[in-house]
Amino acid sequence: MSNVFSSVWLLPLLEKPYEAVALNLPDAIRALRIERALPTEIALRQLLVTALESHSEYWVGLALQWLEQGFPQDPKLTELLMHCSESRTLPQSDCHKARRLASRTKN
Template sequence: MDPRPLIFLEKPYTENLGPFSTRRVVLAGLESQMEYWIDLAVGWLEQGAPLDEEIVEALSRIAETRQKAQRLRHRSAALVKRWLREVG
């Protein structure tokens, strides 16, 4: 995983003017081993960053990982459910 996109997660999603796509930044955060970055990536998704199948798969893995904080698992699961409702 390329760690360079992670730093852009420290600003709000709407201020992402970095050289990396929103999708790449979010996936870097979700695939990180550090909950700090995962939490920020989930925050971007809650702020309106677009979801797609690969992002939803990463969120599902987070939601099912007991070693992750409960709040983070629940937020991830809520995003997965929202996406499933939207795509029908």
């Protein structure tokens, strides 16, 4: 078993509003009751990357909500959004939302 921490453990954070998690990340993580060593610094960006790459309708949908709520977008997230917008496995509404969010940074 690998000792490398995976952001998959943090996916349930996406079930809370972005602002609530960002305002008090330590408490939000503590509420998950993860029983393994956590890295000293948690990158919420990596959490969104993990969700957008998951091919899970549920996690992708929550990641899209966080981006709509103001999570800072960067070129990697924009690239992942374009990939999601072309997905044949995600709901059409999420594909359209991903395309809209991706185009927001290009304008």
